[in-house]
Amino acid sequence: MKSYKFFFGLWLVVIFAFVQVGFGQKTSRWAVKNADAFARVELSRVRLRSCAETPKQCALNVLRASDDAVSETPTSVEIFDFGKNKIVVLATYKVDEDDSLVGTRYRVEFNKNAEKYEFVQLGKQFKCVRDRTDWSKKLCP
Numbered sequence: 678m679k680s681y682k683f684f685f686g687l688w689l690v691v692i693f694a695f696v697q698v699g700f701g702q703k704t705s706r707w708a709v710k711n712a713d714a715f716a717r718v719e720l721s722r723v724r725l726r727s728c729a730e731t732p733k734q735c736a737l738n739v740l741r742a743s744d745d746a747v748s749e750t751p752t753s754v755e756i757f758d759f760g761k762n763k764i765v766v767l768a769t770y771k772v773d774e775d776d777s778l779v780g781t782r783y784r785v786e787f788n789k790n791a792e793k794y795e796f797v798q799l800g801k802q803f804k805c806v807r808d809r810t811d812w813s814k815k816l817c818p
Contacts, residue, residue: 745783
């Protein structure tokens with residue numbers, strides 16, 4: 678009986694670790710570079726000016742001003758410098774209150790001019806619980 682409990686407990690630890698590693702995995706530059714892989718998010722409520730803060734803080738400002746009005750702290754933030762003054766910030770959020778959705782991630786693109794960041798585009802992707810488990814711009818079923 679003890680061996681069953683041990684193996685069951687070990688199995689749970691392995692599954693938990695697999696889920697955590699899969700969600701927190703670093704994103705490839707190729708996946709971030711293609712803006713068309715993200716559903717476009719509009720910024721109809723506010724006009725953004727250039728931002729003199731860090732790329733991360735500038736991206737969080739854009740997300741708060743977006744029509745999605747993201748207010749919580751992201752699970753992870755990754756910054757990609759593609760050269761030629763193109764900076765992309767990827768902010769990932771874990772979703773707990775939706776049984777079809779694991780997470781949402783936002784791609785915020787900037788052009789760097791001097792020491793300021795000019796907003797270019799905002800997009801988002803979804804990671805589903807079932808059916809489609811990779812990041813996609815399509816809503817989860």
